[in-house]
Amino acid sequence: MSRSRSVDTETLLKNLRTRSALLRAVRDFFYDGGFIEVETPVKISAPAPEEHIESVKAGQGEFLRTSPELAMKELLSLGVGKMFQIGSAFRAGEFGRKHREEFTILEYYAADWDYRRLAAFTAEMFCRAAETVTGRSVILRGKREIDLRNAEFITVDEAFRKYAGISAFDADRNDTFDELMVLKVEPELGRGGITFLCDYPASRASLARLSASDPRVAERWEVYVDGMELGNAFGELTDGTEQRRRFSQAQAFRRAHGMLEYPEPEAFYRALDRGLPDSGGCAVGFDRLTMLLTGADDISQVRFC
Amino acid sequence: MYSASDLKKGLKIEIDGAPWQITEFEFCKPGKGTALYRCRMKNLITGIGMEKTYRPTDKIDEPNIEEREMYYSYFDGHHYVFSDPNTYEEMAVDASVLGDKAYFLIENSLCNFVIYNDEPIEITLPTFIEKEIVETEPGVRGDTATNVTKPAKIDNGYEIQVPLFINQGDIVKIDTRTGAYAERVSKA
Numbered sequence: 001m002s003r004s005r006s007v008d009t010e011t012l013l014k015n016l017r018t019r020s021a022l023l024r025a026v027r028d029f030f031y032d033g034g035f036i037e038v039e040t041p042v043k044i045s046a047p048a049p050e051e052h053i054e055s056v057k058a059g060q061g062e063f064l065r066t067s068p069e070l071a072m073k074e075l076l077s078l079g080v081g082k083m084f085q086i087g088s089a090f091r092a093g094e095f096g097r098k099h100r101e102e103f104t105i106l107e108y109y110a111a112d113w114d115y116r117r118l119a120a121f122t123a124e125m126f127c128r129a130a131e132t133v134t135g136r137s138v139i140l141r142g143k144r145e146i147d148l149r150n151a152e153f154i155t156v157d158e159a160f161r162k163y164a165g166i167s168a169f170d171a172d173r174n175d176t177f178d179e180l181m182v183l184k185v186e187p188e189l190g191r192g193g194i195t196f197l198c199d200y201p202a203s204r205a206s207l208a209r210l211s212a213s214d215p216r217v218a219e220r221w222e223v224y225v226d227g228m229e230l231g232n233a234f235g236e237l238t239d240g241t242e243q244r245r246r247f248s249q250a251q252a253f254r255r256a257h258g259m260l261e262y263p264e265p266e267a268f269y270r271a272l273d274r275g276l277p278d279s280g281g282c283a284v285g286f287d288r289l290t291m292l293l294t295g296a297d298d299i300s301q302v303r304f305c
Numbered sequence: 306m307y308s309a310s311d312l313k314k315g316l317k318i319e320i321d322g323a324p325w326q327i328t329e330f331e332f333c334k335p336g337k338g339t340a341l342y343r344c345r346m347k348n349l350i351t352g353i354g355m356e357k358t359y360r361p362t363d364k365i366d367e368p369n370i371e372e373r374e375m376y377y378s379y380f381d382g383h384h385y386v387f388s389d390p391n392t393y394e395e396m397a398v399d400a401s402v403l404g405d406k407a408y409f410l411i412e413n414s415l416c417n418f419v420i421y422n423d424e425p426i427e428i429t430l431p432t433f434i435e436k437e438i439v440e441t442e443p444g445v446r447g448d449t450a451t452n453v454t455k456p457a458k459i460d461n462g463y464e465i466q467v468p469l470f471i472n473q474g475d476i477v478k479i480d481t482r483t484g485a486y487a488e489r490v491s492k493a
């Protein structure tokens with residue numbers, strides 16, 4: 001992708017300094033929490049087959065990772081209890097104010113944590129990050145002050161009923177879910193603090209386990225501040241049979257839509273068969289976190305790309 | 306046919322037989338969801354705006370639009386007639402397409418045409434043209450203020466606002482985009 005940057009050099013350098021401070025603060029936060037830092041391959045043979053994420057080909061039978069998720073779950077199955085990784089991920093064809101084909105992902109897993117505990121941890125990390133940059137947990141977006149010490153949960157269905165006037169399940173069934181999410185729901189989230197949008201319709205969380213209390217939804221949340229999606233988390237699916245079934249559905253979707261066909265992620269399946277601890281996992285867009293804390297409105301203002 | 310990934314600011318597209326131009330464009334992608342191409346656009350004939358969101362699988366019609374330059378030749382009593390500088394082919398344009406710009410046409414001036422399905426939908430004149438003031442109150446000598454104005458007529462009867470120092474017979478420059486007085490070129 002070409003170098004198009006909507007930023008002057010002075011601002012870019014200032015933002016890169018902030019980014020550096022953030023990287024350090026985030027690393028400290030994870031190390032203090034007993035996480036180990038890992039690195040997993042960037043060039044892989046089998047990306048997770050997802051319906052709307054396209055990988056970049058890297059030569060014969062190889063791809064650049066769209067996220068480090070499958071590899072990190074293999075590590076979970078080997079007994080790495082708590083870990084994090086910061087590195088590049090690639091998603092073909094994504095280019096916009098908040099998207100680049102190459103971006104930096106901050107991904108972390110904790111064995112024995114449920115997705116609520118993971119949310120509290122994530123909120124604390126955001127606060128720590130903000131305090132590093134501004135000295136306090138309050139950030140300024142436009143003219144509005146947002147205190148990251150305020151965190152709220154809202155279910156996807158509640159949010160759809162409130163902001164789009166339709167149940168999330170109906171929107172999912174009549175295929176208007178993504179449009180309503182972008183146009184009606186997302187702009188309302190994270191306006192006064194951190195919003196965790198949780199409990200997605202089960203069809204929209206292929207790597208998450210179903211909620212024990214409501215099987216129509218999966219243990220998934222997305223975290224928002226000021227209308228911007230910053231991260232996605234799952235209560236991880238640990239059932240190998242169910243995971244194979246969901247991936248083969250996604251593969252069928254990809255075939256039907258002429259998308260790249262991927263080899264079966266055999267090593268990941270073996271990890272599930274070996275046994276995955278009940279875990280929570282989350283991926284945060286590190287570039288977006290930097291955007292949020294620098295006031296940047298384009299990703300090119302916070303990463304050299 | 307365009308596919309959704311061709312969409313960008315400035316692109317002209319066709320929807321239900323009408324030409325539109327994209328004025329704002331944003332790539333969106335809700336987590337794990339489909340990519341969405343969010344467009345604000347302007348109807349190139351009516352000027353009406355609207356917002357529309359496309360998915361990657363959408364196909365979008367390409368309008369039959371060309372841009373070319375034409376010389377203004379003459380008014381035939383009903384239409385304004387332009388001619389192609391290379392082929393001398395003539396094109397008669399209805400007054401409604403030009404609106405007030407018709408008052409600023411000058412013989413042999415080169416205009417830019419946007420043509421949709423062989424019909425001109427937008428005509429851009431040279432940005433500045435010169436016209437003689439044929440009627441205005443006498444000028445106030447020495448008053449060089451430009452913020453106080455008075456009405457004045459150009460040769461075809463079109464009325465503009467000019468500074469007080471302008472006299473009948475003066476040649477003035479007019480901005481054809483706004484129809485406003487720009488500066489005095491020469492005195493009567």
